[in-house]
Amino acid sequence: MSTPRQTLATVLKPLIPTGWRIVPDERTTGISDQTKVTFKLTQITRNAAAPQAAHDIEFIVTITSPREDISKAEDELDDDVVTLLHALDTAGIPWTVATKVLDKDRLGYDITLTLTSEKDKH
DSSP: OOOHHHHHHHHHTTTSOTTOEEEOSOOOOOOOSSOEEEEEEEEEEEOTTSOTTEEEEEEEEEEEOOOSOHHHHHHHHHHHHHHHHHHHHHHTOOEEEEEEEEETTEEEEEEEEEEEEETTOO
């Protein structure tokens, strides 16, 4: 049985641009030369519309540019994040908002998305 984080990593891996690195938790990984994708599980709620024991697991997925130059980071991330959001739509992964943020001193986006978990499945 995989954890919700492992499931999210597996689902996102084929959707993210080549060269992005998934770090499935919030640990500090230092400065990287790759765009970093980190996960933060924010809440678990009962899914009233689904069968009993189905839960919605909300994550904030943070995409962080390795670039110090904010203009260059914006140019790259704006296109790549929009492409990722379209890929999430195509894959049927519900997301609600993508918000531009600073992750430490690097430009990033927080994408709020939800996975549904059923008993003994993630």
